[in-house]
Amino acid sequence: MIISKTHLLLIVLAPLLGSIIAGLFGRQVGRKGAQYATILGVAVSCALSVNVLYQLVAGGASPFNQNVYTFFEVGNYAAHVGFMVDRLTAMMMVVVTFVSLLVHVYSIGYMADDPGYQRFFSYISLFTFSMLMLVMSNNFLQLFFGWEAVGLVSYLLIGFWFKRPSAVFANMKAFLVNRVGDFGFLLGIAGVLLWFGTLDYATVFANAPLLQGQEVQIFAGHSWQIATIICICLFIGAMGKSAQVPLHVWLPDSMEGPTPISALIHAATMVTAGIFMVARMSPLFELSETALNFVLFIGATTAFFMGLIGIVQNDIKRVVAYSTLSQLGYMTVALGVSAYSGAVYHLMTHAFFKALLFLAAGSVIIGMHHEQDMRKMGGLRKYMPVTYWTSVIGTLALVGTPFFSGFYSKDTIIEAAAHNAHHSHHWIATYAYWAVLGGVIVTSFYSFRLLFMTFHGKERFRDAHAGHGHGHDAAHGDHAHGDDHGHHGTHEPHESPWVVTVPLVLLAIPSVLIGFFTAGPMLFGTDWKGHHLEAFVPGQQVTFFTGAIDFADPARDTIAQVGAEFWHGPVEYAMHGMTMPAFWLTVAGFLLAAALYLWKPELAASARRIFRPVVRVLEEKFGFDHLWIKGFAGGGVILGRISRWIDTNLIDGVVVNGSARLVDLGAALLRRTQSGYLYHYAFAMIIGLIALLAVIIRFWR
Numbered sequence: 031m032i033i034s035k036t037h038l039l040l041i042v043l044a045p046l047l048g049s050i051i052a053g054l055f056g057r058q059v060g061r062k063g064a065q066y067a068t069i070l071g072v073a074v075s076c077a078l079s080v081n082v083l084y085q086l087v088a089g090g091a092s093p094f095n096q097n098v099y100t101f102f103e104v105g106n107y108a109a110h111v112g113f114m115v116d117r118l119t120a121m122m123m124v125v126v127t128f129v130s131l132l133v134h135v136y137s138i139g140y141m142a143d144d145p146g147y148q149r150f151f152s153y154i155s156l157f158t159f160s161m162l163m164l165v166m167s168n169n170f171l172q173l174f175f176g177w178e179a180v181g182l183v184s185y186l187l188i189g190f191w192f193k194r195p196s197a198v199f200a201n202m203k204a205f206l207v208n209r210v211g212d213f214g215f216l217l218g219i220a221g222v223l224l225w226f227g228t229l230d231y232a233t234v235f236a237n238a239p240l241l242q243g244q245e246v247q248i249f250a251g252h253s254w255q256i257a258t259i260i261c262i263c264l265f266i267g268a269m270g271k272s273a274q275v276p277l278h279v280w281l282p283d284s285m286e287g288p289t290p291i292s293a294l295i296h297a298a299t300m301v302t303a304g305i306f307m308v309a310r311m312s313p314l315f316e317l318s319e320t321a322l323n324f325v326l327f328i329g330a331t332t333a334f335f336m337g338l339i340g341i342v343q344n345d346i347k348r349v350v351a352y353s354t355l356s357q358l359g360y361m362t363v364a365l366g367v368s369a370y371s372g373a374v375y376h377l378m379t380h381a382f383f384k385a386l387l388f389l390a391a392g393s394v395i396i397g398m399h400h401e402q403d404m405r406k407m408g409g410l411r412k413y414m415p416v417t418y419w420t421s422v423i424g425t426l427a428l429v430g431t432p433f434f435s436g437f438y439s440k441d442t443i444i445e446a447a448a449h450n451a452h453h454s455h456h457w458i459a460t461y462a463y464w465a466v467l468g469g470v471i472v473t474s475f476y477s478f479r480l481l482f483m484t485f486h487g488k489e490r491f492r493d494a495h496a497g498h499g500h501g502h503d504a505a506h507g508d509h510a511h512g513d514d515h516g517h518h519g520t521h522e523p524h525e526s527p528w529v530v531t532v533p534l535v536l537l538a539i540p541s542v543l544i545g546f547f548t549a550g551p552m553l554f555g556t557d558w559k560g561h562h563l564e565a566f567v568p569g570q571q572v573t574f575f576t577g578a579i580d581f582a583d584p585a586r587d588t589i590a591q592v593g594a595e596f597w598h599g600p601v602e603y604a605m606h607g608m609t610m611p612a613f614w615l616t617v618a619g620f621l622l623a624a625a626l627y628l629w630k631p632e633l634a635a636s637a638r639r640i641f642r643p644v645v646r647v648l649e650e651k652f653g654f655d656h657l658w659i660k661g662f663a664g665g666g667v668i669l670g671r672i673s674r675w676i677d678t679n680l681i682d683g684v685v686v687n688g689s690a691r692l693v694d695l696g697a698a699l700l701r702r703t704q705s706g707y708l709y710h711y712a713f714a715m716i717i718g719l720i721a722l723l724a725v726i727i728r729f730w731r
Contacts, residue, residue, distance in 0.1 A: 032092070033082060033085055033086075033091050033092075033094040033115060033532060035094075035096060037078060037082065038094065038113050038115060038150045038166065039080070039082075040074065040075075040078060041075045041078045041079055041082070041123065041127075041162060041166075042070040042162050042163060042166065043159075044072070044074040044075045045068070045071045045072050045075050045155045045156070045159040045162070045511055046071075046077075046155075046156070046159040047067075047129075047560075048067045048068035048069075048070065048071025048072065048151075048155045049068065049071075049151075049152045049153075049155035049156040049159060050152075051063070051064070051067040051068075052064035052065075052067055052068050052148050052149075052151045052152035052155065052525075053148070053149065053152030053153075054065055055158070056152065057148075059148075060148075060304065060491040061147045062147060064147065064151045064152070065134075065137075065138055065147075065151055067151075068134060068151040068154070068155040069131070069134045069135065069412075070135055071155060072127060072130050072131045072155060072158055073131055074131075075127045075158070075162070076124070076127035076128050076131045076356060077336065079120065079123035079124045079126075079127045080124055081689040082115060082120050082123065083117070083120040083121065083124050086116070086117050087120075087574075088118050092117040093115060093116035093117075093577065093578075094113060094114070095112070095113070095114045095168055095231075095232055096112055096113065096114075096168075097110040097111065097112035097168070098110075098111055098113065099111040099112075103580075104254075104255030106227060107223075107227075108363070109169075109170070109171050109229075110167040110168075110169055110171075110230075111172055111521070112167070112169060112172065113165065113166045113167070113168055114158070114166070114231055114232070114557070115166060115368045116577060116578040117574055117575060117577070117578055118306075118310065118317075118575055118578035119165055119166055119308065119573075119578070120376060120578065121374070122165040122306055122374075122377075123162065123165060123166065124375075125378050125381045125382075126158065126161050126162060126165065126299055127158065127162070128384045129293070129294070129299070129333060129381055129382070129537075130154065130157075130158040130161075130294060130299070132385070132389075132533035132536055132537060133154060133293055133294045133385070133389070133533070134154060134155070135532065136286075136389055136392070136529065136530055136533040136727060137150065137151065137154065137290045138529045139396075139526060139527045139528075139529035139530040139625065140287060140288065140289060140392055140396065140530060141290070141291055144288075145341065146190065146191075149190075150190060150288070153187050153190070153290070154187070154290070154294060154361060155187050156179075156183050156301075157180065157183040157187065157299065159186070160176055160179035160180045160182075160183055160314065161176065161180055161299045161300070161303070162177075163176035163179065163304075164176025164177055164303055164307060165178060165226060165303075165482075165595065167231075168231050168232070169229045169230050169231060170219045170222055170223075170231070170234075171219075171229050173219075173307070174215070174216070174219060176213065177212070177215065177267070177271065177307075178536075178721060179304065180271075180299070180300050180303060181205065181212070181271070181300075182207050184201075184204060184284070184295055184300050185201045185202075185204060185205045186201070187201075187287050187291040187293065187294075187295070188200050188201040188283075188286055188287040188290075188295075188372065189201030189202075189283045189284060189286075189287070190202050190287050190291065191286070191287075191288075196286050196722040197286040197287070199283070199286075200227055200280075200284055200285075200286040200287075201284075201286075201287075202282040202628060203279065203280050203283055203658075204280035204281075204283070204284055204568055206663075207270060207277055207279060208270045208271065208280065209270075209653065210270060210277060210279075211267050211268070211269050211270015211271060211277050212267055212270060212271075212333065213266075214262075214263045214264075214265075214266025214267050214269075214270075215268075215270075216267075217260075217263040217266075217644055218260050218263030218264035218265075218266070219264075220269065221256070221259055221260040221263060222234055222260060225260070231576070233308070234314075235314075235580075237349065238257075238313045238314055238317060239317070241255075241256050241257045241260075241314075241317055242257070242317055243255070244257075246259070248314070253399070255317075255318055255320070257314060257317035257318040257321070258318040258320045258321050260314060261311070261314055261315050261317075261318050261321035262306070262318075262320075262321050262544070263315075263326055264308070264311060264522055265308060265321065265324065265328075265362075267307070268303075268304025268305070268307055268308055268362075269304065269305065269328060270304075271300065271301065271304040271640070272301050272302065272303065272304030272305055272355075272356055272358050272361075272362070273301055273332075273358060274304075274328045274329065274358065274359070274362055275328060275331050275332045275335065275336070275654075276338060276654055276658075277650075278332065278355055278655070279654050279655055279656070279658050280553075281301065281351060281354065281355060282348055282351045282352060282355075282651075283352070283353055283496065285345070285348055285687045286349045286561075289391060289392030289395060290389070290390060290392065292347055292351070292391075292392075293384075293385045293388035293389050293392070294385075295411075296451070301314055301354060302358075302361075302380075302381070303371055304375050304379045305358070305361045305362065305365065305374065306374065306377070307364045308325065308362075308370075308372040308373075309365065309373055309374050309579060310372075310578075312368075312370050312579050312580060313580055315365070316580075322365075322366050322367075322368065323366065323456065323458045323459075324364060324366075325366040326362075326363060326365075326366025326367060326450075326459065326462050327366070327458050327461070327462070328362060328366075329359045329360070329361070329362025329363040329364075329365065329366050329462070330363050330366075330458075330461055330462035330466060331359070331465065332355060332356070332358065332359030332360065332362065333356050333357075333359025333360050333362075333465055333466050333469045334356075334359070334465040334466070334468050334469045334472065335353035335357075335652065336352055336356050336359060337352065337353070337356035337469050337472035337473055337476065338354075338472055338648055338717055339352050339355065339477045339648050339651055339652070340352030340353055340355075340470065340472070340474060340476040341479070341648065342645055342648045342649050343404055343405050343476075344405055345402050345403060345404075346391045346394060346395070346402050346403075346404050346407075346480065346484060347376065347388070347391050347395075347402060348552045348564060349404075349476055349479075349480050350384070350387050350388055350391055350394045350480070351397055351479065352476070352510035353384070353428065353473065353476065354384060354428040356469055356473060357376070357380050357384065357428075357440075357473075359466075359469070360376060360440060360443050360466060360469070361374075361376050361377055361380075361443075363384055363443060363462050363465075364376065364443045364446060365505075366462065367446050367447055367449075367450035367459070367462070367588050368450075368586040368587065368588055369442070369443060369446035369572070369588045369589045369592075370575070370579045370589075371552065371553055371575045371579055372439065372442045372443050372446055372553065372588075372589050372590050373443070374575070374579075375438075375439045375442070375548075375549070375552055375553055376439035376440060376442075376443055378439075378544075378590075379427070379435040379436055379438070379439040379540075379544060379545055380439070381434065382427075382435065382537050382540040382544065382659055383423075383424045383427035383436055383537070384424075384428070384540045385537055386420060386421075386423070386424040386427075386534060386537035386538055386541055387421065387424040387428065388458060389458065389530070389533055389534055389537065390417050390421040390424060390534055392530070393414065393417040393526040393530050393534065393671050394407070394414065394417060394484060396530065397410065397413065397414050397417065397523045397524050397526060398410075398491060398523055401491065401658070404480065404483040405483070405490065406482055406484075406490055406491050407483060407484045407485075407490060407491055407505075408483065408484070408486070408487045408488050408489050408490040408491065409453060409486065409487060409488060409489035409490075409524055410484055410485045411419065411485040411486065413522065413523040413524060413525065414485075414523060414524070414525045414526070415525065416525060416526075416531045416534060416673055417525065417526065417531065418485050418537070418546070419538075420485075420531075420534040420535060420538045421485065421540050422481065423538040423542055423675060424537075424538065424541055424650070425477045425478065425480075425481050426544070427541040428473065428477050429473055429474045429475050429477050429478075429616050429619070429620075430470065430473075430607075430612060430613075430616060431616070432604035432605070432607045432608055432613065433546060433600075434450075434541065434545065435541055435542065435543070435544045435545030435546070435605045436459035436541075436545070438545035438546070438549035438553075438600065438603065438604075439545060439549075440612075441539055441587065441603075441607050441610070441612055442549070442553060442592060443466065444463075444466050444467065444470070444610075444612050445596060446588040446589060446592055447459075447462050447463045448463050449588050449591050449592055449595075450462070450463070450588055451463040459665055461649060467611060467612065467615065470611075470612045470615040470616055470617070470619070471615040471616070471618055471619040471622075472620070473616075474615065474616045474617075474619025474623070474636070475619040475620075476621050476623075477619075477620055477623075478619065478623035478624065478627075479623045479626070480628050481616075482623060482624065482627040482628045483627055485526075485528055487627065487628060487629075487631060488631075491523065496725050507663065508646045530729020533541070545600075546600045547600075548574075549598070549600055549603070550597070550600065551574050551577070552574040552590070553574070553589055553593065553597075554590075554593035554597045555576075555593070555646040557697045566624055577578055604647075623640035674689045711720075
């Protein structure tokens with residue numbers, strides 16, 4: 031069976047066509063036409079992506095790698111549009127299009143009364159096109175095009191409500207911080223072109239071993255491995271796109287966009303682009319242990335410390351946003367310990383339950399008439415049963431409850447980190463293991479805190495007032511889903527319409543089941559019952575990602591080592607997980623959250639007072655916002671003011687205007703000698719003659 035080029039072009043172009051119809055002809059087709067055009071385009075793309083994945087997995091199709099269009103050829107250099115579609119790409123295509131399709135359907139209900147309805151659907155469909163171009167590319171130039179297109183559309187989406195100053199600030203912040211990362215990314219691509227002479231993936235990966243041991247002096251007397259330089263520069267791009275410390279500051283503020291955008295950006299698409307890129311570049315990263323340690327350190331720091339900030343957040347969407355930061359850290363840790371398949375597998379499972387949690391948060395916001403502060407909620411489970419139970423499923427998957435999808439991906443990453451720490455003996459490996467282990471109790475605590483504050487306990491919304499600035503998801507100050515301008519007490523919370531709840535249910539199903547049935551073939555080279563697909567050789571067995579993720583040294587395949595030691599099927603793996611520290615830390619986080627926010631709510635206020643200095647640090651987000659806004663941005667403003675003062679006072683004032691004034695002064699003095707009186711000129715001539723004679727006599731001697 032052969033994958034058709036036409037097939038792949040249709041996958042990419044269908045969402046683009048829907049975006050063009052909704053964006054350029056929105057008035058002609060109307061709201062219904064815009065939503066149907068974009069949903070149909072993404073649905074076609076999703077169905078065809080599923081078919082491609084089926085062909086690769088069960089149909090015996092070979093991976094596709096061809097150029098479909100040539101931009102230019104100059105000497106030995108050429109720029110192409112092409113597709114590389116293997117199982118890694120096909121899995122990403124299915125995840126991106128499936129989540130995007132559900133977000134499109136969800137948006138029918140969520141954005142029902144928004145005046146920018148057609149524009150919104152055009153943007154999210156264009157976002158899907160950009161992400162598909164990124165993951166399907168077969169060369170670095172097209173990768174960069176998709177990379178930048180995703181960043182541009184995310185800028186438009188985060189600032190969708192452009193009349194709100196906070197949204198404008200958030201999208202500008204996201205755009206500028208990502209430019210910092212993209213500068214490093216561009217340097218990495220330039221390094222690839224310089225040392226390989228091509229931007230084609232297949233050629234670069236085939237010649238990657240030639241870089242082994244090659245060095246270059248960036249500064250005199252300091253040699254760096256070429257592979258290390260390229261990989262670190264590429265990963266800096268991933269740090270911006272996948273929001274790793276310290277380039278993470280844009281992501282929580284992106285909550286200013288509508289909730290469907292939060293789900294689309296934070297779940298399966300933009301933030302996972304960096305994870306996908308590093309996994310795709312595994313043949314390069316495997317050449318540099320220094321680069322892998324750098325990736326590992328950044329990921330571990332993000333996983334633990336960004337989770338801590340989520341503990342003190344009260345905005346329901348921001349809690350989920352910091353959860354995303356933490357989980358992206360887990361994926362990055364997996365990349366750093368060479369567990370690439372574990373990283374992209376967690377990317378897949380995380381996409382379902384994180385999209386579920388974001389869309390559930392949006393459902394709560396609809397039901398609460400645009401209130402986002404969890405302190406003004408409580409007791410919602412009886413009013414919103416579908417939203418509640420799907421939120422429970424998403425929470426259990428997020429914290430890594432055995433048998434849920436998040437367990438199989440997250441626990442595998444923790445085991446891989448433990449294996450790496452045991453065999454590496456490097457302090458970064460040990461630090462990373464304890465960071466991901468500490469992140470388990472943190473994740474459990476803030477996840478159940480959100481669940482208890484929102485759906486359990488006292489109904490705190492009856493005395494809360496609407497329209498006091500807490501409803502951040504109301505377009506331009508208007509309510510996108512109603513005309514509630516009074517008290518919440520006059521409006522009972524209500525379950526969301528079916529276009530909102532159906533996507534929740536459809537996301538809840540894979541959040542429960544997909545890990546159980548796919549962990550074996552995708553990670554460990556077994557069927558879902560645990561039987562090996564081929565003769566088992568640790569580090570060399572055939573898995574779902576074989577051929578897409580390769581190791582220069584099979585001994586570095588930590589996932590294979592974990593599978594050899596612990597994997598005997600999904601049931602046995604889950605039972606084994608119940609004996610490990612991660613499970614008991616999850617239970618501890620649940621009990622602590624229940625004690626503070628369910629059984630004894632007064633203890634939460636007491637704990638906040640006792641740990642006030644720590645809470646203050648977490649509320650200040652470890653000072654990273656101040657570092658970027660007052661430090662880098664503020665420093666830039668100060669430098670600009672100094673530059674303007676120098677330009678105004680020294681350059682213009684002294685050099686330009688000063689020289690003009692000096693000439694003017696000299697001319698004025700010279701003018702005074704031109705009096706018009708003959709005796710003045712005779713006197714000047716006599717004085718000049720005397721001076722001349724004095725000089726001659728002085729030098730004559």
